[in-house]
Amino acid sequence: xxxxxxxxxxxxxxxxxxxxxxxxxxxxxxxxxxxxxxxxxxxxxxxxxxxxxxxxxxxxxxxxxxxxxxxxxxxxxxxxxxxxxxxxxxxxxxxxxxxxxxxxxxxxxxxxxxxxxxxxxxxxxxxxxxxxxxxxxxxxxxxxxxxxxxxxxxxxxxxxxxxxxxxxxxxxxxxxxxxxxxxxxxxxxxxxxxxx
Ligand code: GDP
Numbered sequence: 001x002x003x004x005x006x007x008x009x010x011x012x013x014x015x016x017x018x019x020x021x022x023x024x025x026x027x028x029x030x031x032x033x034x035x036x037x038x039x040x041x042x043x044x045x046x047x048x049x050x051x052x053x054x055x056x057x058x059x060x061x062x063x064x065x066x067x068x069x070x071x072x073x074x075x076x077x078x079x080x081x082x083x084x085x086x087x088x089x090x091x092x093x094x095x096x097x098x099x100x101x102x103x104x105x106x107x108x109x110x111x112x113x114x115x116x117x118x119x120x121x122x123x124x125x126x127x128x129x130x131x132x133x134x135x136x137x138x139x140x141x142x143x144x145x146x147x148x149x150x151x152x153x154x155x156x157x158x159x160x161x162x163x164x165x166x167x168x169x170x171x172x173x174x175x176x177x178x179x180x181x182x183x184x185x186x187x188x189x190x191x192x193x194x195x196x
């Protein structure tokens with residue numbers, strides 16, 4: 001697929017250090033352990049393109065993966081570690097808000113959430129900021145293979161209802177990196193944002 005040609009481009013310590021605000025980018029965000037790295041690896045059919053930080057609270061880098069000269073995927077650091085000092089959290093939130101508000105090349109935000117407990121406070125904050133900035137959001141309920149189909153549908157319906165409360169362009173889908181359920185939908189949305 002188009003996404004298999006993703007290659008690692010750069011790491012940035014902070015959103016403010018991201019280079020050229022040109023072309024088109026789609027960002028991936030989520031609580032640590034939500035399944036973001038697994039989703040990026042499934043999307044790009046690469047085993048180790050995105051790696052998880054195994055050290056809770058460690059300062060994570062933002063990773064940029066290039067698809068072609070104009071298009072890239074942005075892997076934002078996972079959030080929600082209890083151990084992270086408040087000052088660091090505040091700083092991260094501020095720069096994230098700024099990124100969503102000011103980044104002209106940002107065309108969509110993928111927010112990954114464990115299907116068993118979606119829309120936690122920080123997820124909601126993030127989605128509100130994105131909606132406020134006019135950035136379309138794809139809420140991806142990950143690890144769908146962990147639930148039986150009845151419970152999965154129930155969680156999806158509840159999440160779709162919760163998504164309405166944001167009063168913006170927020171789409172919900174389920175996804176499994178393990179079974180690849182939802183992969184075509186994820187691809188389709190990103191292709192659309194990339195205008196492909
Ligand atoms: P990240 O911290 O958001 O990058 O999360 P990871 O991609 O590293 O995943 C966190 C944990 O969830 C790992 O142990 C993964 O193996 C597991 N995981 C991720 N995606 C899935 C999935 O679709 N199904 C199942 N069963 N486990 C998953």
